[in-house]
Amino acid sequence: MTAVQVAIVGAGPAGLLLGHLLHNAGVDSVILERRSREYVERRIRAGVLEQGTVDLLRAAGVGERMDREGLVHHGIHLQFEGGRHRIALSELTGGRVITVYGQHEVVKDLIAARLAVGRPIAFDVEDLSVHDLDTDRPRVHFRADGKAHDLRCDFVAGCDGSHGICRGSVPNGALRMYERTYPFGWLGILAATPPSLDELIYAYHERGFALHSMRSPTLTRLYVQCAPDDALDAWPDDRVWVELHARLETADGWTLAEGPVLEKSITAMRSVVVEPMRYGRLFLAGDAAHVVPPTGAKGMNLAVADVRVLAEGLVAWYDAGRRDLLDAYSNTCLRRVWRAEHFSWWMTSMLHQFPEHDTFQQRLQLSQLRYLTTSTAAATSLAENYVGLHHV
Ligand SMILES: Cc1cc2nc3c(=O)[nH]c(=O)nc-3n(C[C@H](O)[C@H](O)[C@H](O)COP(=O)(O)OP(=O)(O)OC[C@H]3O[C@@H](n4cnc5c(N)ncnc54)[C@H](O)[C@@H]3O)c2cc1C
Numbered sequence: 001m002t003a004v005q006v007a008i009v010g011a012g013p014a015g016l017l018l019g020h021l022l023h024n025a026g027v028d029s030v031i032l033e034r035r036s037r038e039y040v041e042r043r044i045r046a047g048v049l050e051q052g053t054v055d056l057l058r059a060a061g062v063g064e065r066m067d068r069e070g071l072v073h074h075g076i077h078l079q080f081e082g083g084r085h086r087i088a089l090s091e092l093t094g095g096r097v098i099t100v101y102g103q104h105e106v107v108k109d110l111i112a113a114r115l116a117v118g119r120p121i122a123f124d125v126e127d128l129s130v131h132d133l134d135t136d137r138p139r140v141h142f143r144a145d146g147k148a149h150d151l152r153c154d155f156v157a158g159c160d161g162s163h164g165i166c167r168g169s170v171p172n173g174a175l176r177m178y179e180r181t182y183p184f185g186w187l188g189i190l191a192a193t194p195p196s197l198d199e200l201i202y203a204y205h206e207r208g209f210a211l212h213s214m215r216s217p218t219l220t221r222l223y224v225q226c227a228p229d230d231a232l233d234a235w236p237d238d239r240v241w242v243e244l245h246a247r248l249e250t251a252d253g254w255t256l257a258e259g260p261v262l263e264k265s266i267t268a269m270r271s272v273v274v275e276p277m278r279y280g281r282l283f284l285a286g287d288a289a290h291v292v293p294p295t296g297a298k299g300m301n302l303a304v305a306d307v308r309v310l311a312e313g314l315v316a317w318y319d320a321g322r323r324d325l326l327d328a329y330s331n332t333c334l335r336r337v338w339r340a341e342h343f344s345w346w347m348t349s350m351l352h353q354f355p356e357h358d359t360f361q362q363r364l365q366l367s368q369l370r371y372l373t374t375s376t377a378a379a380t381s382l383a384e385n386y387v388g389l390h391h392v
Helices: 015-024 037-042 051-059 064-069 103-117 237-248 299-320 324-351 359-372 376-387
Strands: 003-009 027-032 072-073 076-080 084-088 099-100 126-131 139-144 146-158 177-191 200-203 210-217 219-226 261-275 283-286
Touching: 003 015, 003 064, 003 299, 015 027, 015 103, 015 146, 015 299, 027 099, 027 139, 027 210, 037 103, 051 064, 051 099, 051 126, 051 299, 076 359, 084 376, 146 219, 146 299, 177 237, 200 237, 210 237, 219 237, 237 261, 261 324, 299 324, 324 376, 359 376
Parallel strands: 003 027, 003 146, 076 200, 146 283
Antiparallel strands: 072 099, 076 084, 126 139, 139 146, 177 219, 177 261, 200 210, 210 219
């Protein structure tokens, strides 16, 4: 193939869903991914889907397995000072829910849908580069199956994550980057044991933050706050379990179940926003345009929200010759992005131990947690952000 309407770089949730939404509207695309299919289908990352994400996947015809296997949750727990307090998400938001369904499962479903409709997707592509972005006919160069390809297109969708090449291909000065790094990371494990509680637990603890989550009725996902430069070797399984028990167990005798550790990784914590999310015929979506610390469970949901807006803009262009939605793309997305950035920063600041924290700051964190768990107004604010604000 030497020409296509939309060239999509990256087969994460953003790129795959964009390809699917465009297919549903009869718009032609190619998805180009540098990793193998097996790699992207096994990559353990996010797992909390907002109501709006679930609604979109369902409406797009890729929600069948999610509806069967996803775990619908109506609340989360905040834990501090040895006590656990439930935030009743659904009650506080007029019945909205979150669904726990692993990002890699969403990716598997979208790849299966892509292959089923026969639209092109190439894995293991090498040396990908994008050109002529400020013209009407951008080009994508890459190598696949040992051959060099030069693909002409109308638009390039940069869905290649936070370490992709699309954002860096924009001339200096055309984009502005807002960034914050946090002085800690998350060590995450996937354990082969049923969740010890049927909802998520966000724990504030003097030894550092911890999160109890899950990926299925038999798989528990757990995190502990660690130093940002910790090596995995510094965290043998025994140490991870000691910290999880200390940070998650409550004064009333609740205990955490252990199980074989299937996966272990360390994630750095960053906030990044790139403005605008467009340069000429290149549109950035998902982690290529913004990164949030995972505390608010927003990363994958933002990627999905971006490509919904982008797909609508591209379809309006092809079907009706309209450019207004594409022109509004960046501003439309950035309103939601900054709301999620604030929420993710706020949750992160409230729940973690900061190296520079003095006891005054810790008292403020505890006061905020007590307020959230005793005031309906405060709890509602957390709940509506957590399930996803649909009007921003
Ligand atoms: C290590 C990690 C752990 C995370 N854990 C959590 C979590 O626990 N909870 C949570 O809520 N969120 C988490 N997130 C955030 C969430 O997973 C992301 O927000 C989400 O993956 C964004 O989707 P995306 O499609 O924009 O990007 P990605 O999923 O990163 O997809 C981008 C794709 O582009 C491909 N690519 C990159 N460069 C090129 C290139 N040059 N050519 C072709 N293809 C390329 C990549 O291989 C990748 O498949 C995590 C993110 C990371 C990076």
